[in-house]
Structures are given as C-alpha cells and as structure tokens.
Amino acid sequence: MPLPPAPPAPESSGPVDDFVSFQQLVIDDAGLFAQLQSTASTEAFIALAVELGASHGLTFDADHVHASLQAARRAWIERNLA
Amino acid sequence: MKATAAIDLVEWTPIHIAWRPEGAQVNWCRLGDTRFTEPFFEQTIATALRHPARLLFRRQTPAAVLEALESDSSSLPPRGFIFHLSRCGSTLAAQMLAALPQNLVISEAPPIDQLLHAQRLDPGLTRERRLAQFRGLIRALGRPRCRDERHLFIKFDSWHVLELPLILEAFPDVPWVFLYRDPVEIMVSQQRLRGTQMIPGIIDPRLFDLEPAAAIHMSLDEYCAQVLARISVAAAMQARLSHGRLVNFTELPAVMGKSLGGFFGVEWTPDDLARMQRAALADAKNPSLPHADDCAAKQHEAGAEIRRLADALLREPYARLESIRLAQAEESEPASAFAASASSSSRSQSFTTQSITR
Numbered sequence: 001m002p003l004p005p006a007p008p009a010p011e012s013s014g015p016v017d018d019f020v021s022f023q024q025l026v027i028d029d030a031g032l033f034a035q036l037q038s039t040a041s042t043e044a045f046i047a048l049a050v051e052l053g054a055s056h057g058l059t060f061d062a063d064h065v066h067a068s069l070q071a072a073r074r075a076w077i078e079r080n081l082a
Numbered sequence: 083m084k085a086t087a088a089i090d091l092v093e094w095t096p097i098h099i100a101w102r103p104e105g106a107q108v109n110w111c112r113l114g115d116t117r118f119t120e121p122f123f124e125q126t127i128a129t130a131l132r133h134p135a136r137l138l139f140r141r142q143t144p145a146a147v148l149e150a151l152e153s154d155s156s157s158l159p160p161r162g163f164i165f166h167l168s169r170c171g172s173t174l175a176a177q178m179l180a181a182l183p184q185n186l187v188i189s190e191a192p193p194i195d196q197l198l199h200a201q202r203l204d205p206g207l208t209r210e211r212r213l214a215q216f217r218g219l220i221r222a223l224g225r226p227r228c229r230d231e232r233h234l235f236i237k238f239d240s241w242h243v244l245e246l247p248l249i250l251e252a253f254p255d256v257p258w259v260f261l262y263r264d265p266v267e268i269m270v271s272q273q274r275l276r277g278t279q280m281i282p283g284i285i286d287p288r289l290f291d292l293e294p295a296a297a298i299h300m301s302l303d304e305y306c307a308q309v310l311a312r313i314s315v316a317a318a319m320q321a322r323l324s325h326g327r328l329v330n331f332t333e334l335p336a337v338m339g340k341s342l343g344g345f346f347g348v349e350w351t352p353d354d355l356a357r358m359q360r361a362a363l364a365d366a367k368n369p370s371l372p373h374a375d376d377c378a379a380k381q382h383e384a385g386a387e388i389r390r391l392a393d394a395l396l397r398e399p400y401a402r403l404e405s406i407r408l409a410q411a412e413e414s415e416p417a418s419a420f421a422a423s424a425s426s427s428s429r430s431q432s433f434t435t436q437s438i439t440r
Contacts, residue, residue, distance in 0.1 A: 026139045030093060033112055036135040045134045065138075072137045079098055079109075 015060040019068060022053045022060065042069070091147065092156060096222050097127050099145060099196035106145035106200035108193070111136055115227050119180050121173050121367050123191035145197065148218030149211060157221035158186060158234035162346040163249070163258035165326075167313055168240040168279070169271035170263035171334040174366035174373075176237045178338045181361035182354050183230040188223050189237040198245055202289075216252045233348060241279050243313050244289060246320045257346055258324075260317040262403055263331035265310055265396035267380040269388045272306045280306045307391040314399035321406050327414075328407035335362035345414075 026032045032052060039045040046065045053060055094110035113130055120126045131137045151157075166172035173189065180187040188194075197219050201212050224234040242249065243260065250258075278284045282305055287297040290312040297305060321328055327345055329337055338358055343350045350358070365371040384392075 023139060026135075027141045030112075033135060033139055036139070037112075037114070037133060039135070042134055068138060069134050076131060076137065079100065 015064050018053065018058040019060040019064050022049070022056070022058045023068075025056060025058075026052075091143075091151065091222065092225075094141065094222070095225070095227075096148075096193045096219060097140075099193045099200060099219075101196075101200045101203055104144075105204070106197065108143050108145055108148065110141045110143065112139070113227060117180075117183075117228055117231075118187055118189065121177060121369070122189050145200065145215055146211075148197075148216075148222065149214040151218035151221045152214045154218070154221040154225075157224040158226055158232065160220060160224065160236055160253055160256045161233040161348065162235045162342075163253070163256055164235065164237040164261065165243045165246070165258060165317065166237075166240050166261040167263065167265075167268060167310060167317070168277055169268045170261050171331045171366070172237055172240075172261045174334055174362060175259075175261065175338055176235070177364070177366045177369065178335060178358040178361045179235050181357045182350075183228065185233045185235060186224065186226060186231040187235045187237065190239050191223060191236075193219060193223070194236075195239050195242070198242065198248075212248065213252050216248065220253070233346075235346075239279070240277070240313055241285060241289060241309070243316045243320070246316065246324075246326075250320075250324050258326045259329050259342065259345070260321060260326055260403075261329045261331065261334075262314065262317070262400070264377075264381075265307070265314075265392045265400055266384045266388060267331075267377060268310060269303065269306055269392060270380040270383050273303065273388065276302065276306070279309055301387075303387055303391055304395075307395040311395045311399050314396065314403055318399065318402045318406055321403075321410075327410060328403055330404070330407060335359070338362075 026036060035052065036045060036048055039048055046062045046069075049065050050060065050062055091110065093112050095113045096108050097111045098109040100107050100109070111127070111130065113136070116126060116130050118126045120129070164172055164175055176187050176189040179185045180189075197215060201207055201215070220236065223236075226232065238249075246258075250256075272280050280302065282292075282294070282297040282300070287294050287305075290309050292305075292308055292312075300308065317326070317328070320326055327342075329342070335358070339350065339355055361369075363373055365373050
C-alpha cells in the first residue's frame with residue numbers, strides 16, 4: 001500500500017531528535033501506531049518505523065530505532081529503581 | 083484541559099506511576115484488545131510490552147490528568163473489590179472471575195499501589211484531589227477492551243485494606259470481600275517466599291503502625307505476623323463499619339459461585355459456573371500446573387516459632403474475622419450457614435447449591 005504523501009519536514013538537529021519527533025507523532029496518531037503494531041517481527045517493525053519516519057520527513061536509521069528499543073527495555077526493567 | 087485529557091487518553095491504559103519531585107507521573111500504554119487473563123496485571127503488561135510498538139510509543143502525563151477521568155462514562159463501574167490477607171486464595175478468586183469473558187479483572191495493578199504511595203508522599207494533596215485521582219485511575223483501568231467485557235473486578239494488594247476508608251469513600255456502593263486463611267499457613271507460605279510487604283523497608287513499616295527502628299530488630303517471621311495482624315484488624319473493623327463480606331480460604335472455590343455472584347449482583351449461568359470451576363482446577367499463580375491442596379503440608383511445615391507468633395499476635399484477630407464471617411453467613415444465608423464453617427478441601431467439587439451448603 002502506498003504511503004501517504006510526506007508532510008513538510010520539521011526542523012531538527014539530527015536523527016535522535018527526529019526519532020523523538022517520530023515517537024510523538026505515533027503517540028498522537030492511532031493509525032500510525034496500528035501500522036507499526038501490526039508488524040510480526042522486530043526487524044519488520046524497525047524497517048517500517050524507518051520508512052514511516054522518512055515519509056514524514058524524519059530521518060533516522062535502523063540503529064537509532066534499535067538503540068531506542070534497548071533503552072526503553074532497560075528503562076522499563078529499572079522503572080522501580082529510579 | 084480536563085476534557086482534552088479525557089479525549090486523548092481514551093485508548094490508553096495506565097501501566098506505571100512514578101513519584102517525581104515535581105509530582106507523580108503516569109505512564110500510559112496502548113493495549114488494544116488485550117484481556118487481563120494472567121494471574122497478575124504486571125504479567126499481562128510484560129507480555130504486551132514484548133511488542134516494540136507498545137514499548138516505544140508510550141506516553142507520560144502528570145497524575146493530575148487522572149482527575150479529568152473520574153467520571154469517564156466509557157469505563158465500567160466496579161462490580162466488586164477483592165481484598166485479602168495474602169497467600170489465601172485471592173489469586174484463585176481473580177482467576178476464576180477472569181475465566182469469564184464478560185469480566186474485566188485487574189489483579190494487583192502496580193499503578194494503584196504506586197498512586198496511593200505517591201499520594202502519601204505529597205502532603206499538599208487535598209483529600210478531594212486524592213479521591214479524584216483514585217477514581218480516575220480506576221476508571222482508566224476499567225475501560226472495556228473487548229466487546230464482551232461488562233463487569234469490572236479489582237483485586238487489590240493485601241496492604242490496601244489499610245486504605246479502605248479512602249477506597250470506600252471513592253466508591254461507596256461497590257461490594258467488597260476480604261479473603262483470609264489460617265495465619266499459620268500464611269506464615270509458612272511467606273517464610274517460603276516473602277512478599278514485598280513482608281520485608282521491612284520495601285514498604286514503609288509505618289504503614290503498618292510499626293516504627294522503622296523497631297522493625298529492623300524484628301525477625302522476618304515476627305514482622306510478618308505483625309503485618310498480618312494489622313491487616314486482619316483493619317479488615318475486621320471495616321467489615322463491621324461498611325458492608326464488606328469476609329471469606330475464609332476454606333470456602334473456596336465453592337463460594338465464588340452463586341454465593342459471591344449474588345453478593346456482587348451478578349447471576350452466573352451454568353456455563354459460567356463450569357468455566358469458573360475449570361479455572362479452579364489449575365494452580366492460580368501458575369495455571370499450567372494443576373492445583374494441589376497444601377494445607378496439610380503447610381501445617382506440618384510450621385515450626386515452633388511460627389506457631390508461637392501466630393498464637394501471640396494472630397489468634398485473636400483471626401477469631402474476630404471468623405466471628406464476623408459466621409455472623410454474616412447467618413444473616414445473609416440462613417439456610418446455608420453451615421457452608422461458612424465447612425471446609426471445601428477439594429476444588430473438584432461442583433457449584434451446585436447442595437455442594438455449597440455442605
């Protein structure tokens with residue numbers, strides 16, 4: 001299915017900021033979340049996240065998504081230690 | 083701001099609340115049509131967070147947004163609250179309820195404990211706001227995620243009996259039960275594997291009216307007996323003041339049938355009762371294993387110190403609970419009063435009226 005046309009790219013200072021912007025975009029958009037939620041593997045999820053990000057003018061690569069996943073897992077495990 | 087928060091959070095479930103100097107923060111996750119069928123809320127969340135989308139795309143809000151949800155009409159009104167003394171069949175009760183697709187069962191959800199804890203750390207929070215946040219949290223947890231869900235049951239942590247005044251002020255019309263058991267058997271279970279509330283410091287001993295300096299000099303068994311005593315006394319007092327129903331472990335699983343169904347205002351169908359009965363055949367905390375009656379083993383395992391502590395600190399509170407329970411049984415079900423003192427040693431017994439009254 002073709003992706004929707006890309007909106008104007010927001011100003012950013014790099015891939016990390018772009019990924020944070022993408023997270024907020026998905027949090028606010030149930031449709032985007034549903035697409036990402038429908039992926040059957042971590043690899044497919046990461047690939048789709050990069051693709052959807054690019055379609056919204058947000059540039060980050062698979063390594064950024066992977067690192068964010070690891071950080072989120074660690075933060076969840078350590079949530080009661082903070 | 084309140085209306086916006088209510089709209090934005092419709093698809094979101096609170097899964098964690100963290101205390102921060104600037105105020106408690108709620109972590110929310112999109113759970114979709116996830117059902118809470120595992121023994122504990124946290125297990126269902128852990129399973130849900132295995133998907134990277136749920137893990138990465140969560141949101142955080144101040145706890146104040148819960149206040150906007152206190153009258154959220156999309157949520158199920160609570161049908162029943164389950165309190166307990168720990169290690170006394172409350173997980174079995176929750177699992178039997180969760181076996182029915184019409185029941186949404188929230189079992190020992192950490193956000194409830196975390197909110198109550200955060201509120202205790204914030205002396206500036208008014209009673210009204212505490213109540214509003216608590217109601218909002220229950221509403222947010224109680225949104226049906228599946229088409230069939232229409233009855234909400236909340237099983238609290240054992241020490242939340244001490245918060246009953248607030249909980250009942252927030253939800254005065256919700257029927258509640260308190261499950262308990264021969265304290266010797268509970269103490270043996272706690273000796274095998276201590277719950278967090280039984281380790282001084284993980285939960286502030288002052289919650290149990292115990293001074294931290296005194297608590298660290300107690301043996302773990304004595305601390306356990308002290309905690310059980312405080313919870314038992316609080317449950318007995320509240321059962322007299324409000325309309326809670328006391329349930330002894332020996333009444334399980336039969337009591338979950340028509341007796342508690344009626345108490346909660348729900349009529350189980352024969353199919354419902356059969357499903358609940360099947361759920362009772364499994365080990366409540368590890369449903370892949372069959373249930374095994376462990377009363378005799380625990381009594382055999384109890385050493386002299388546990389028996390001494392139980393006798394000194396728990397005999398009287400237990401007797402008080404039993405006295406109230408038997409009086410309740412006579413008042414509410416004169417024809418089946420015998421059931422209140424009867425032991426249901428086998429979970430394979432049926433839910434027929436006859437078996438309940440034997």
